Amino acid sequence: MSERHEFLNISIENIAKVLALLATQGNYTYIDKLGYVPSKDLLTYYLRESLRDFHSLLRSGLKEEGAKELFDKFVSAINEGKINLDLSIDTIVNSIPEGDRKKLREISSLIAARALAISAKYIKTSSSS
Numbered sequence: 001m002s003e004r005h006e007f008l009n010i011s012i013e014n015i016a017k018v019l020a021l022l023a024t025q026g027n028y029t030y031i032d033k034l035g036y037v038p039s040k041d042l043l044t045y046y047l048r049e050s051l052r053d054f055h056s057l058l059r060s061g062l063k064e065e066g067a068k069e070l071f072d073k074f075v076s077a078i079n080e081g082k083i084n085l086d087l088s089i090d091t092i093v094n095s096i097p098e099g100d101r102k103k104l105r106e107i108s109s110l111i112a113a114r115a116l117a118i119s120a121k122y123i124k125t126s127s128s129s
Helices: 003-024 029-034 040-060 065-079 085-094 101-120
Strands: none
Touching: 003 029, 003 040, 003 065, 003 085, 003 101, 029 040, 029 101, 040 085, 040 101
């Protein structure tokens, strides 16, 4: 696997964790929007907006504590400079050739799917409450 491809996968994973943490708090807005994003510009907009909501989550803390371990590790990595979310977004968006709707759908769907897979590990079901 090329270094560029590996960095793209890491970037997708980082953004998926942001979306997963939002989902564990009941916010599926960006996961839903990514499934139908029609352009790179809108993809960029939605990802940056998800960071705004993530910053709000950083300030207020988790309401649902199920994902506390993921949250703490992720925030620690950000604070230590190991994760740069702006760079992750730029890497994702720049990996999509202009006008390539197939690649846009592939990347946006992958981010949404990873976010759901990650969040599923931390969401309490009605039978586990």
